[in-house]
Amino acid sequence: MSQLIEVRDIAKSYRQRQGSQTVKALGGVSFSVQRGEVLGLLGPNGAGKTTTIKTICGLIVPDSGTVTIDGFDVQRERLKALRSISAVLEGNRNLYWRLTVRENLEYFAGNRGASRRQVRAQIEELLRQFRLADKGNELVNHLSRGMQQKLAIAVALLAGSEIILLDEPTLGLDVEAGYEVRQLLRDIANNQGRTLIISSHDMPVVQDLCQRVVIISGGRVVADDQVSNLLKLFATRAYQVTLGAPLSSAQLSRLQARFTASIDHPAKTVVRVNLEHGEDIYELIEILRLERTPVEAIDRTTINFEQVFLQVINGAKPLEETHAL
Ligand SMILES: Nc1ncnc2c1ncn2[C@@H]1O[C@H](COP(=O)(O)OP(=O)(O)OP(=O)(O)O)[C@@H](O)[C@H]1O
Ligand SMILES: [Mg+2]
Helix, strand or coil: CCEEEEEEEEEEEEECCCCCCEEEEEEEEEEEEECCCEEEEECCCCCCHHHHHHHHCCCCCCCEEEEEECCEECCCCHHHHHCCEEEECHHHCCCCCCCEHHHHHHHHHCCCCCCHHHHHHHHHHHHHHCCCHHHCCCEHHHCCHHHHHHHHHHHHHHCCCCEEEEECCCCCCCHHHHHHHHHHHHHHHHHCCCEEEEECCCHHHHHHHCCEEEEEECCEEEEEEEHHHHHHHHHCCEEEEEECCCCCHHHHHHHHHHCCEEEECCCCEEEEEECCCCCHHHHHHHHHHCCCCCEEEEEECCCCHHHHHHHHHCCCCCCCCCCCC
16 A cells, blocks of 8 residues: 555644734654554643644644644645645535535535436435435534434535545434444445544543544654554553552552552442553552552453553653553
8 A cells, every 4th residue: 555645744833813922733753654544633621633624724834843744744735745645624614504415415526527417316325325305405514423424424525535534423422323323434434445543532432443543742642553552552551450449549549640540439449540651560569569459360451442541641651652561
C-alpha cells in the first residue's frame, strides 16, 4: 500500500479574538495514512483534532508544515489534492438546510459523468441503505440530528471520493442513531476500499472501526500505532492485586504517589495498577511489604481501549518496549 495522505510537521496558532495573544492548536503534527486504511484521530477536547482535519481538507492554512494527498500539496496544488477528499465536519456544514434530503443528494451527485438514471438509482439505494427513504422529501432543517448526520455521510459517499474525513461522526447522537452510523461506517470501511480518517471521543467506535490510531494531545502526536498493538502493549502492564488486609494510610499515599492506582474495597482490598515498566512490580511489592500486607493473588487484567487512551494522554508512553515479567 502506498502513502495516500502525508501530514508533515503542521503547526497552527489561532489569534485570540481579543488582544494579540495566540493559542497554539498544533505544534508540529506528522503522520501518514495508507490507501484503504481506516485511521482514528483521537485526543481530549482541544487537542487539535478538528484543526488537523480542516488542515487536511484545505479549510485551514497551517502556519508551517505541509499536507500532501496522493503526492499533491493541499496548499500549492489545491484542486488536484482535494479532488479525492470529502469531509463530514461538525455541524453538518456540507448540507443545504433549505433543500430536501433528495435535493441535497441530487445536488451533490453533481456532474460526475453518470447518467441521470444511474444517479437516481444510486440515490434511491443510499436512501434505502441509510434508512432515510421516508424522509426523501423532507427539508434538511426538519430532520433530527442523527438523520442529518446520516445524510451528511451519504452526501460524502455520493461524491465518490477516495478519502472521507469524519469529525466526530457519532457526537450528540442517541444510542440507536450512533449504532446505525457506526454500522454504516463499518460497511464503508469494509466494503468500499475507501480511506477514512475518523476523529472521535467514542472509544467503542474507534475500537470497532479503526485499524490504526493517531492520538494527539496538546497539539502533538503522543501515539501512532495499530489499535491491536496498543491494546497488547498496555494489557501487559495492567495488574490486579488482591490483598488479605486493607492498606495503611502510609501505604496508600506511597502507592498513589508512585502509581496510577484504583483501590476497591468490596469484600477484599483490590488494587488495580498500570505498570509502566515490568520491574515496577517490585516497587509495588515493596509498598505492600511495609506492613507485611498479605497478597492473595496477582492477576493481569484485561484492558479496553478507553483505558489505553486515558493512559496515553496521561503521559504513559506506548511505544517503548515493555518487559514481560
Ligand atoms: N477559530 C479558533 N479561534 C481560536 N482558537 C481556536 C479556534 N479553533 C480552535 N481553537 C483552539 O485550538 C485548540 C485546538 O482546537 P480543536 O478544535 O482543533 O480541538 P479538538 O481536538 O477538535 O477539540 P474537541 O474535542 O473539543 O472538538 C483549542 O485550544 C481551541 O480552543
Ligand atoms: Mg473538534
